[in-house]
Amino acid sequence: MAGIDVSDLQIAFPLYHGNAASLRKRMGRAMSGRLGHDARDRVVVRALNGLSFSVRPGERLGLIGRNGAGKTTLLRALAGIYEPVGGRVSVRGRIGALLDTNLGMVAELTGRENIRLRGLYSGLDSAAIAGVEQDVSAFAELGPFLDLPLRSYSSGMQIRLAFGLATAGRPQVLLMDEWFLAGDAAFLSRAQSRLERMIEEADILVVSTHQAEILATWCTRVLWMDQGRIRMDGPPGTVLPAYLGRA
Numbered sequence: 001m002a003g004i005d006v007s008d009l010q011i012a013f014p015l016y017h018g019n020a021a022s023l024r025k026r027m028g029r030a031m032s033g034r035l036g037h038d039a040r041d042r043v044v045v046r047a048l049n050g051l052s053f054s055v056r057p058g059e060r061l062g063l064i065g066r067n068g069a070g071k072t073t074l075l076r077a078l079a080g081i082y083e084p085v086g087g088r089v090s091v092r093g094r095i096g097a098l099l100d101t102n103l104g105m106v107a108e109l110t111g112r113e114n115i116r117l118r119g120l121y122s123g124l125d126s127a128a129i130a131g132v133e134q135d136v137s138a139f140a141e142l143g144p145f146l147d148l149p150l151r152s153y154s155s156g157m158q159i160r161l162a163f164g165l166a167t168a169g170r171p172q173v174l175l176m177d178e179w180f181l182a183g184d185a186a187f188l189s190r191a192q193s194r195l196e197r198m199i200e201e202a203d204i205l206v207v208s209t210h211q212a213e214i215l216a217t218w219c220t221r222v223l224w225m226d227q228g229r230i231r232m233d234g235p236p237g238t239v240l241p242a243y244l245g246r247a
């Protein structure tokens with residue numbers, strides 16, 4: 001069964017230049033608490049600083065917080081792209097990651113070829129690949145562009161294709177950065193019903209966005225992140241008014 005357990009998670013990025021004291025001075029108080037040193041005495045930014053939480057099947061978790069709070073870093077750590085420097089991340093279930101429109105795509109291949117390639121990577125047989133191809137092409141509504149190279153796609157087309165593909169493989173844990181919520185209203189409503197079908201199968205969504213309305217309608221729980229830590233964790237009706245200063 002799908003699940004996420006994060007315990008005392010720490011992610012840090014080395015900054016290769018300068019010394020900590022002058023960097024602290026230049027970056028001001030806002031950042032100074034997030035600078036530290038690693039074992040090789042390099043100055044690092046602590047992007048995530050001791051996060052602990054669990055997510056159970058059926059939960060739709062929204063991440064909110066100011067620029068630089070650590071939302072994207074957390075999604076990437078859950079996807080296994082970043083290694084923790086401390087603590088643990090455990091994600092059970094097949095992961096679908098919508099973090100970067102180009103992730104795992106080849107710009108020179110057509111949309112259809114990319115779909116087939118992904119099917120082959122996932123070890124699907126030809127009948128299953130044909131099913132995914134049909135499902136994704138119906139969802140993405142790319143028309144003749146499906147048979148043109150990806151590099152000719154608009155960013156909205158890339159998003160539709162990536163979203164269709166990431167959700168076609170019936171992932172049990174879908175990780176999504178707000179990038180993918182940039183489509184028009186018609187796309188958002190089709191994306192929402194596709195996600196709802198997926199979530200009905202008792203799976204997990206983790207989505208990061210600055211748009212409070214999306215969190216209010218899509219999520220059952222919101223983590224408010226601040227300076228690489230969790231500031232508040234609870235239902236959207238409690239966390240969003242506090243975040244927006246209306247509590």
Ligand SMILES: Nc1ncnc2c1ncn2[C@@H]1O[C@H](COP(=O)(O)OP(=O)(O)OP(=O)(O)O)[C@@H](O)[C@H]1O
Binds near residue numbers: 066069070071073074
């Ligand atoms: N590759 C990197 N190298 C150095 N520092 C990084 C890197 N990626 C993120 N950071 C730093 O880690 C912190 C968290 O960044 P992150 O992108 O996770 O924030 P975010 O909440 O997603 O912000 P935004 O809302 O602006 O997308 C920031 O201080 C950022 O500058």
